Amino acid sequence: MTPLGPGGAANAWNQLQPKAAALRIKDLDFSDLLDEEDIDVLDNNTFNSAPTCFSGIPPPPPPPPGQKMVRLFWKELKQGDGPHKCRFGRGTVWASLDKVAVDTSRLEHLFESKAKDLPAAKVTRPMKKPVILVLDPKRSNAINIGMTVLPAIHVIKTAILNFDEFAISKEGIEKILTMTPTDEEKQKIQEAQLANPDVPLGTAEQFLLSLASISALTHRLQLWSFKLNYETLEKEIAEPLFDLKLGMEQLASNQTFRRILAALLAIGNFLNGSNAKGFELSYLEKVVEVKDTVHRQSLLHHTCSQVVENYPESSDVYSEIPAITRSSKVDFEQLSENLVQLEKRCKASWDNLKVVAKHETKTVLKNKMTDFLKDCTQRIIILKVVHRRVINRFHSFLLYLGQPSSSVRDIKVTAFCRIISEFALEYRTTRERILTIKRKRATHRERTKTRGKLITEVNLLSAAPPAVAGVGEEEHENMKNLLISSSVSAEQRGLRRTRAVRSKTPSVSIALNLTDDATDEIMDRLVKSVTQNPSDRPSSPKTRKQSRLNRKSLRRTLKSGLTLDMVQALGLNNKAGDKV
Template identity: 60%
Template sequence: MSGLGKLFGFKGKGSKTPAASPQEAIQKLRETEGILVKKQEFLEQKIQQEVQTARKHGTKNKRAALQALKRKKRYEQQLTQIDGTLSTIEFQREALENATTNTEVLKTMSEAAKAMKAAHNNMDIDKVDDLMSEINEQQELAQEISDAISRPVGFGDDVDERQLSSALFTLAPNKQNVRQKRELMVLGMKRSNLINIGLSALPAPHIVRAALLSFDQCVLEKEAIERLLTMVPTEEELEKIRSAQQAGPNLTLGSAEQFLLTLASVNELQARLHLWSFKLEYDSMEKDIAVPLFNLKLAMEQLSGNRTFHCILATLLAIGNFLNGVNAKGFELSYLEKVPGVKDTVQKQPLLYHACSTIHHNFPDTTDLYSEITAVTRSAQVDFAQLQTDLTRLEHNCKAAWDDLKAIAKRDSSPVFKSKLPAFLKECAQRIIILKSVQRRIRNRFHSFLLYLGYPSSSVRKMTVGKFCKLISDFALEYHTTRAQILQQKEKQERDIERLQREDCGQASCPDSPLNVAAVIQSMYPEVSRQHQHMTAVLNTPELSRKFDSSLPRSRSKKVEKTGFTQNKFPW
């Protein structure tokens, strides 16, 4: 029996399992602790999932929400039990680690005591005392020798410290002989610092004055004019500077104060700066208004003449008429944003996928649409309400520039203010008139374009350019992505067909193993073949036979056909 027990691994009654070492026990406790921590994390994730499930169902599906809360409660109880188990295991592991550490410390202390005892066996305390006495005597002798060598002999005893201090004072500079140049500071510290910082980026004050008087654009650019507009002195500042200068005529004004007086010597300073700023900024302001208007005009041309866009609208209209059982002449373009989100109940593919597949099959010459309507994408990024405000502000600035020019011309008769600037402002006024006319025509053309697309006249005024362009641009991007996915799948199918045809040609000599390429393709892509057969049959089914088609998911009654724009909504 003992032999059989040894053979099959049975142990006798008196046999005991040997105790594990402390290191093994600690390692097992750590492994158990890691397992419990992972289970704890898993339970926390499950609790979060159940909470999300309960929130998702809410009051719509009360039973599912209650079941989720029950599971959450059960997971929380398990989590509480694991927390208690982890605390017990951590306490036991720390106690075992401390016991192991104490054992090692005791062993080390015992060995150190033995080593110290062995080291002191060959030492005599009397010999140690004698050695330390000899070391002290030698140190005292060495200190005496060092003191004797470092003592100075015959120099420095007759030097008076007071004489040295007097000589040092005569060498120091006399502060009364140094003239400190004092400046007259009138402006506040913050205002003075701002002016001095601006002066560091400007030419000399006399050059700035000459450029302002002659309207020299080679000296002062746009950034310099913007800085000068922040430095224009007020009447209060000029009065303070002049009063302080009269009170202390021998004092020198600070650089900021001198520059403000220089600017004040230029007649109609603020009018000159505003006129100059308008002249420098007019081209950029006009471009910011004209370019979006041109993009909107180009966007309407791209959409009206785009064959792909027409095919998409026609295909979606046909699908919508079939699903609703009507013969509508059009649909609201706002439904385009819902097309990517509607999915069939069999293959779970969006409606846009089926429409794109049908368009690619029936109209192979169509494109991805998104790359052909770039102007629509650019127009979607423009706030045309702000553009109208900018145009009004540009007209107001032009009128203000005329007033500034009249004020300057009364006191300055130079040719630049008599001929050049009036001609420039006259041209600006004409261009603004043309720009307003273009803006009005583009806006009316946009409203007409919305009517052309089927929008009712009541909603044309409410539809903004940005909202419309964003709707078309987002749909075109979705169509571009879906089309690329379909083309990629088609290319993969063609490569598989070519590969199977090559294998079929290689096995043609073997009559026992024939290969049906079409059957293999259908077995490899059953979903793709079923996806489009049903949609193709639906779109090609005649109207009369469709009324009595029992294979449809539900019966639909034929409604009275309506002409013009319809407000019928799709059931999705």
């Protein structure tokens, strides 16, 4: 008795078609994919008869620049396909963009056309993969090499009969599938064994003969391989579809991306002297290649500067669309083919189970494999519905972005996601460079304000209130007045001391006169050094030392005058004074 009934695999497949299945594959929720998305929007005939989405008289194009400008060779969206309503909104994204005012004089200066030669693209031819031709000696060698990574032959035989996935891994099953003996090889080995019963078989021959003794070997291996690989195959299909669905939502709701498109459209309309409503997003991969003719900065740099200046709170886009980046690394054409192959392998597994059931006596094993295939069939049907609706939503998303309906089918999902992801990455890099330059300029302006000032003055300027500066000037004036008054009193005391000493000795009188001159000179230097600006003072260590000595001698002179020993130490005495 087979587990499928009289209808076979095809009948079982049709019986398992879900009527209202929840679109959920493990933890991936696709329940927002509606029934109407089973119909591709490109199959409707409403585009040709519907009025254009750019209704009304278009405004006149901007005045052409006076000089020849660098042109943007984008594909202008001259006429829309109609006010199509989808999940992302009504009409196209271009109709909802804000108007951006650009500095036309600056653009005219930056993007003045200058002839330049384009580098020739290098064409690389793909390398041909070598083709392996297997002969009898090579076949034996391949089997011997494969046996080194497999368990013993008796373990392999028991594991295949019981579908024991702990004894043999997925890679081991795939390896055994390549080593299964053909009918011709089996016949040759048996004939050789009968012809020479006393001679033992070689290692490879013995291995193939042991595998040939397993009933329905190929069917068992294929069924087991499908069971072990199904989870991985399903994950490789479901996760990219979920990323694509999520990526479209992330991009449609990204405000910074809209502002970039608006700024780029405004700049391009000025450079081209046109009034385009939008452009095909395939041009985004060329934005970084267009450079101005003055500073050699890219068009992306100027667009990013415009967005950062007008919208300082804008993001870098790239970090907000991770699902688009992941989708750009997936080949969705191969994914569609993998889904078809997964369905074929599931149907083939039903046939394999039918063959294995004829030779299998364990009812538990047959029921276990039957339940597994029923669950796989249900999940594959859901996966097909999800794939169809996600691709149809992608077509609707392209129409929302302004792509003409005639070219939507030609746009590959992977190529589109790669364009958006690479553009967002370039934008993030450019934005970081612009913000770094702005921070450096701000730091330079702060340093310029404190250039030529002492550290204490900088601290006072940064920490103290504005009234502190006035107090410092007042203290400076008080100190000057105090020093000047001190010098005058010192002169008066010196004169009185001179009159008292003059009666004692003529030599001391001469010494005091010289001392008064020296004192006046010292006081003048002291006053000048105090009243000078900090930056005008001499910074020589020798001068500082001399000034300290002068201050010390000045204090002694003002306090008690010059004694005879001090006069002799200064060399002011003479022979007449010595005699006295």
